[in-house]
Every structure is written in C-alpha cells, then in structure tokens.
Amino acid sequence: MAPSIVKLTPEQLSLFRRDFDLMDLDKDGKITPLELKTFMEALGETKDIPTEVDRIFKRMDINEDSVIDFDEFLIACQRKLRKDALRARFAVIDTDASGYISFEEAKAFFGFKQDNDLSEEDQEFLNAVFEVADVNHDGQISFSEFSRLDEQLEQLLEIEA
Structure with missing residues (x-):
C-alpha cells in the first residue's frame, strides 16, 4: 500500500x-x-x-x-512534498543534526525529562518505539528507519479507519 x-x-x-x-x-x-x-x-x-x-x-x-x-x-x-515534510519532521527530532535519532533525542521529543528517572511505563514505551523503529538495532534511528516507521503507522491508521 x-x-x-x-x-x-x-x-x-x-x-x-x-x-x-x-x-x-x-x-x-x-x-x-x-x-x-x-x-x-x-x-x-x-x-x-x-x-x-x-x-x-x-x-x-x-x-x-x-x-x-x-x-x-x-x-x-x-x-516529493511528502518526503520533504518527513525530512523536516525528522530534523525536528534529530536536534544534534547527526542524521540519527538517539534514545535521548526521542526521550526529549516525547517530553520526558532528560534525567534518567523515567517511569517504568515511559521506559517501556521508548523501548517499544526503538524495538520497532531501529531495524538494524544500532541504538539509533536513521532517516530510512524513520521513513519506514512512518509508512507502517500510516498503514495502521488506514486499517483502523
């Protein structure tokens, strides 16, 4: 799809x-x-x-x-417009402009405090995001992985609609 x-x-x-x-x-x-x-x-x-x-x-x-x-x-x-918009969203989360979203950047994006005192539920949520998104399991999310995740989420929303 x-x-x-x-x-x-x-x-x-x-x-x-x-x-x-x-x-x-x-x-x-x-x-x-x-x-x-x-x-x-x-x-x-x-x-x-x-x-x-x-x-x-x-x-x-x-x-x-x-x-x-x-x-x-x-x-x-x-x-092309959709890909440009996706790149812009990625850049918002990739605050150090490394080309990857780190666990710390994801934590900040989702509004969690930067200290290590995440609740068990918040930790499980972030771990689940990385489990799904970080396809190569290198501890960070590339634009390609981010794009793939976006497509998967869109397909889920289409199924539920």
Missing part, C-alpha cells in the same frame, strides 16, 4: 501545471523522454542526461507507457 498523497493547494497545483506544460513541448498532455531530455539540456543540465531521463521515467511513468502524463507528474510531485 502506497503512502498517502499530500493534498495540494490551488497555488501548488497551478505551479505544477506550469512546470509540466514547460516540459510538454508539443502540448499533447504528455512528456516524452525526448521532451524531458530537451528540457534538461535547455536548463544547462550537465549530468549524464540519458541516464537521468531513464531514472526519472522509471520512477514517474507509473503505467509504463513510455510517457509521463499530468497525473503521473502530480503523483511524483506529491511524493
């Missing part, structure tokens, strides 16, 4: 439509690999453009018809 899609404001939708239309050079409602390549070259892209176009199409061409329509483009934009 895919993570939920971010709701777009009318302004965002308008901007995404503008961006799509800039890439849709023949105005047929679809972006072809050639149109994307031409657009990237016009922007002065210096990466290996054919490889980058292939990578983008693998990620965005959901129905694998060798073109990106506006719906596929919107889904990709929404996924």
Whole structure:
C-alpha cells in the first residue's frame, strides 16, 4: 500500500501545471523522454542526461507507457512534498543534526525529562518505539528507519479507519 498523497493547494497545483506544460513541448498532455531530455539540456543540465531521463521515467511513468502524463507528474510531485515534510519532521527530532535519532533525542521529543528517572511505563514505551523503529538495532534511528516507521503507522491508521 502506497503512502498517502499530500493534498495540494490551488497555488501548488497551478505551479505544477506550469512546470509540466514547460516540459510538454508539443502540448499533447504528455512528456516524452525526448521532451524531458530537451528540457534538461535547455536548463544547462550537465549530468549524464540519458541516464537521468531513464531514472526519472522509471520512477514517474507509473503505467509504463513510455510517457509521463499530468497525473503521473502530480503523483511524483506529491511524493516529493511528502518526503520533504518527513525530512523536516525528522530534523525536528534529530536536534544534534547527526542524521540519527538517539534514545535521548526521542526521550526529549516525547517530553520526558532528560534525567534518567523515567517511569517504568515511559521506559517501556521508548523501548517499544526503538524495538520497532531501529531495524538494524544500532541504538539509533536513521532517516530510512524513520521513513519506514512512518509508512507502517500510516498503514495502521488506514486499517483502523
């Protein structure tokens, strides 16, 4: 099950439509690999453009018809917005900007005092969070693990709804 899609404001939708239309050079409602390549070259892209176009199409061409329509483009934009929002949430908890959430950072995020006097219930709660989230059991939660946990929680909420 895919993570939920971010709701777009009318302004965002308008901007995404503008961006799509800039890439849709023949105005047929679809972006072809050639149109994307031409657009990237016009922007002065210096990466290996054919490889980058292939990578983008693998990620965005959901129905694998060798073109990106506006719906596929919107889904990709929404996924990007969702990932950016998740990174921002992660950064709030990762107060030392190490790229990992430590037990102490999780404790502070959940509002527990920084001393070692956690109640047994609070300790069990934090241990359970780390048991589920810390997949590689290194004592910290990476962004990848945080993202996985977010998806699991979302799926649980969808089941309960």
